[in-house]
Amino acid sequence: MDAELAVLSDKIGQIARLCGQLKAENRSLRQQVLALQQQNQQLVAKVDGAKTRVAAVLARLPGAAEAEE
Numbered sequence: 001m002d003a004e005l006a007v008l009s010d011k012i013g014q015i016a017r018l019c020g021q022l023k024a025e026n027r028s029l030r031q032q033v034l035a036l037q038q039q040n041q042q043l044v045a046k047v048d049g050a051k052t053r054v055a056a057v058l059a060r061l062p063g064a065a066e067a068e069e
Helices: 002-060 064-068
Strands: none
Touching: none
16 A cells, blocks of 8 residues: 555656646747737838839839839
């Protein structure tokens, strides 16, 4: 009986440690996701700015008005 309790206690300890490790990993992954989302927003803004600049350059090219018609 004591041996069974000791084994059970060890398993509970292992589960508790694993739970702590998974919480830490989850926290780290959430931080990574947040950082990547912020980076993605910055990149989207840069792409939108580039599209606007390219459209402005294309509009100034000779014959641009003819191509739109």
